[in-house]
Amino acid sequence: MPMTRGGRLLRNPGFVVGAAIVAFTTIVAILAPWIVPYDPFAIDLQRRLVPPSFMEGGDPRNFLGTDQLGRDYLSRLIYGARISMVIGVLTVITSGLIGITLGVLGGFYGGKIDDFVVFCITTRLSIPAVLVALAVAALRGSSFMLVVLVLGLLLWDRFAVVARSTTMQIRNLDYVAAAWCAGVSRWWVLTREVLPNIATHLAVVATLEMALAILLEAALSFLGLGVPPPLPSWGLMISEAKEYMFFEAWVIIIPGAALFILVLGVNLLGDALRDMMGTDLSR
C-alpha cells in the first residue's frame, strides 16, 4: 500500500524528534509568562550562582540554579526561548519576502532582470554578514528590532537562489502555459501558479534560515551587539556567564545546550521535509 506523505514523515525519526523539539520550544515560548517559576529579571544578590538543584550544593527552589545576579536560570532560559523563536520567525519572514521576490522575478523573467538578481545574490554573498551586522548594531545602537531587521536584510540569499532555480524549472511547464492560455494576468500566474508550486522548496529554506538566524542572533548577543541586556537571550546569557565558566561550567553549558537543541530540532525538521520531496538543496 503506498504511504501518504504524512505517514512517511511520521515514520522518519528525524522528523519526529525535530517536530517535538520545535513544538515544545514554541509552546514554552508562548506560555512563558505563565509557566516561569520566578520573574526572570528579579535580582537577588544574596543568592548568586547557586548550582542547579540536581548538582552538589543546589537549591530545590531553583531547578537550573541562578545566574551571577541571582536571577532564576530556568526562568531566564524560558524567556530566552521566546527571544530565539521570535527572532527566528521574524527574520525568516523579512528575508523570505526579499529573497522570494527577487528569486521568483529573476527566474520568471530571465534576461536582464535575472542578470540583476544574480548580481544582487553575488554581492550579498561577498559581504561578511556577521561583521556587517555587528557594525550596524554598533552604529545604530542595538535593539531587538534592529537585530531582526539586520538579519532579515542579510539572510535572504538562499531564498533567492532556491526561488530562482525552482521558478526556472517550472515556468515552461504545461500548467503555467495553460494558465497563460486562459488569459489570466501576470500577477495571477506568479502568485497562483508559480508560488504554490515552489512553496515546499521554500519551506525547507525557511527552516535552514531560521536555524541560521537563531545562531547568528546568539552570536551577536554573545559579542554584546545583539539583543541588549537585561533581556535573557541565550547568547547573552552565555556571554554574561563566560567569566565564571572555569569555576562553574554549567553556567554556559545550560544556555548553550538549549541553543544547540533548538537549532538541531529546526534543522531536523527541514531535513525531513527535504527527504520527503526527494530533492537535495544542501548546496
Place this chain on the structure above:
Amino acid sequence: MLRFFLRRFAVAVLVALTVLTLAFMLTRLSGDLAISIAGPNATAEDVETIRRVYGLDRPVWVQYFDWLGRAVQGDFGESYFFRDRVANLIGARMPVTLTLGLVGLVIALVVSLPLGILAAVREGSWVDRAVALFAMIGQAMPSFWLGLVLMIVFGLQLGWLPISGVETWEGFVLPGVVLAFSAIPSLTRLTRSGMIEALSSDYIRTARAKGLSRLSILVKHGFRNAAIPVVSIAAVQLGFMLGGSVVIETVFALHGVGFLAWESISKNDFPVVQAVVLVLALIYIALTLLADLLNAVLDPRLRTA
C-alpha cells in the same frame, strides 16, 4: 573560454565596486559620523573640529569619490584610535586570520572527505546515517559556545592546549577545530553526493569490469571526479570562514583581522571597520572567481554557462 573568463572577471569587478559603495554607506548609517567619533563627552566645538579635520563637512558625494579613489589604491585612511594607517593595521593582523582560515579548512577537509566517501560507499547503511547525523550536529553547533566548551575541556580540565593566544602553533588547534565545524557539514554532504554520482557512472562500471582493485576504483576513478565541486566549494568556504572568524577570534582572543574589527567596532573606529569589511569581501570575491575558473578548467561542460 576567453569570453567566459572576461565576463566572469567583469562581474567580479562590478561586485567589488558595489561592495565598496556599500561599505561607504555602512559608516554613514549613524547619521552624523562626527558625533559618533567625538563620543558622548564631546562639546559642540569638538564635534565641529572633528568634522573639519576628517573632511566630514564636505558634500557626501565628494567624500564618497575621495574615499573610493583612495580605497582602490589600497589607501583606507588612518585609524581614529590606533593612530596608524589602516592598511598597516590590517596587514599586521592578516597572517593570523589567514593561518586560522587555512588550519580550519585543512581540518575540515581531513574530516569531511573520508566521511563523505565512507557514507557514499556505504549508502543507506547505518554508517551513512551516522555521518548524516554528525553533519547535522555540526550544523547546529553554536561556534562561540563550542569554543568555550573546548576551552574548558582541553584547556582547563585536560590542560593539553592553550586557552587563548597563538604564541605557539598549539594555539591554533582549538580555534581551527571550531572554525572547521562551520564547513564540515556542507563539505561532507557534497563529497557524499559527488561520490554517489561518480560511483554509479559508466566509467566506474567499466573499471570494475576490468577487474581493478576496489581502492583504485574509489580513489582514481570515483574521488577524482567527485573532487571537482568539492575543490570549488572549499575555496568559497574559506571565504565564508574568514568572514566568520570575527566570532572565533574574539572568543579565543586571537589578534587577527576579525578581532581588530571587533575592537574597532566597540571603539567607533569606522575607517578600520569599513576596511576590514571591504578586505574580507574582496578576498571572498577573489576566491569565488578562482573557484569558478578552476571549475571551468577542470570541467569543460561548465564553460558555456
